[in-house]
Amino acid sequence: MPEEYIHQSVMVREVLDALKPRSGGKYVDGTVGGAGHSLAILEASAPDGFLYGCDLDPVAVRVAKTRLAAFEGRWEIRENNFDRLAEWVPAGQCDGVVLDLGISSALLEDASRGFSFERDGPLDMRFSPMTEITAADVVNNLSEEELENIFRNFGDVKEARKIAREIVRVRETGEIKSTLQLAKLVQRVSRTKEPPLPQVFMSLRIYVNDEFDVIERGLDSALKVLKPGGRLAVITFHSGEDRIVKNFGRIKSRDYEVVGEVDLPEFRRTRKPILNIVFKKPICPSEGEVRNNPRARSAKLRIFERI
Numbered sequence: 174m175p176e177e178y179i180h181q182s183v184m185v186r187e188v189l190d191a192l193k194p195r196s197g198g199k200y201v202d203g204t205v206g207g208a209g210h211s212l213a214i215l216e217a218s219a220p221d222g223f224l225y226g227c228d229l230d231p232v233a234v235r236v237a238k239t240r241l242a243a244f245e246g247r248w249e250i251r252e253n254n255f256d257r258l259a260e261w262v263p264a265g266q267c268d269g270v271v272l273d274l275g276i277s278s279a280l281l282e283d284a285s286r287g288f289s290f291e292r293d294g295p296l297d298m299r300f301s302p303m304t305e306i307t308a309a310d311v312v313n314n315l316s317e318e319e320l321e322n323i324f325r326n327f328g329d330v331k332e333a334r335k336i337a338r339e340i341v342r343v344r345e346t347g348e349i350k351s352t353l354q355l356a357k358l359v360q361r362v363s364r365t366k367e368p369p370l371p372q373v374f375m376s377l378r379i380y381v382n383d384e385f386d387v388i389e390r391g392l393d394s395a396l397k398v399l400k401p402g403g404r405l406a407v408i409t410f411h412s413g414e415d416r417i418v419k420n421f422g423r424i425k426s427r428d429y430e431v432v433g434e435v436d437l438p439e440f441r442r443t444r445k446p447i448l449n450i451v452f453k454k455p456i457c458p459s460e461g462e463v464r465n466n467p468r469a470r471s472a473k474l475r476i477f478e479r480i
């Protein structure tokens with residue numbers, strides 16, 4: 174079992190407080206990763222709580238199955254996208270769903286997966302080997318304008334245009350193939366004290382894995398499998414993700430839906446709210462957790478309850 178997959182999971186106590194797993198309950202972990210949250214849910218719902226889990230990363234799925242072997246018979250784990258949960262998890266029957274979005278430290282540290290700007294590897298960045306495009310495809314084929322939009326929209330990169338222009342110039346003489354090749358390019362053109370490496374890499378990752386659209390579909394899928402009173406706990410790590418989750422909560426907790434392009438009174442149709450927002454503000458990790466696990470620093474947890 175690749176040991177690096179067993180990392181510290183973020184906000185486990187807070188997720189347990191939110192979902193309150195109990196024996197006999199059914200739970201979903203849509204981002205199993207190293208199985209930290211899954212394990213905690215299975216322990217807390219002993220002796221017979223059941224867990225449906227999935228992850229796009231086949232290595233994570235293998236690790237999770239090994240790590241949860243002691244609970245055999247109480248889980249079903251698939252290599253799958255959480256936006257497809259409703260296709261295989263029983264509708265309207267689950268007591269809790271957790272989504273711990275983004276990338277695991279194991280993926281980040283594995284140079285061969287191409288997510289890190291500190292380790293040299295192929296510019297890949299796919300969570301799943303089934304995803305058709307890699308970061309290298311994006312960097313070497315999209316237009317300057319498209320690249321600029323990716324950096325700006327998904328990474329808030331201030332120097333988006335300058336970086337996109339340099340990519341297009343450099344690739345005329347040969348493909349940009351490796352993570353460090355791209356990292357050095359960004360460092361070379363950036364005029365800021367801290368070159369926007371994390372932001373450039375994150376924006377490519379979001380684009381390659383279609384993460385923002387997937388989150389929206391995944392939240393809808395989660396709603397379909399929850400039973401009334403069931404809870405959804407979502408951990409995000411940056412403002413773009415959190416905005417989508419917050420907005421989802423706002424829309425689903427309203428007593429109307431919008432039947433046009435814009436939310437104007439004449440386009441509103443009354444309906445019952447679908448969920449309650451359990452806490453208005455997101456929950457942040459404790460100081461102790463951040464001290465022990467710097468990765469938790471930017472985490473935000475939002476909790477919703479199916480009506």
Ligand SMILES: C[S@@+](CC[C@H](N)C(=O)[O-])C[C@H]1O[C@@H](n2cnc3c(N)ncnc32)[C@H](O)[C@@H]1O
Pocket residue numbers: 180181182183203204205206207208209210211227228229230233253254255256273274275276277278300387
């Ligand atoms: C932050 S990690 C989860 C860590 C996990 N909660 C734990 O305790 O170890 C995020 C995981 O989500 C997976 N992932 C990202 N997008 C996904 C998606 N759309 N569907 C399923 N898994 C996804 C990644 O492969 C990664 O393993």
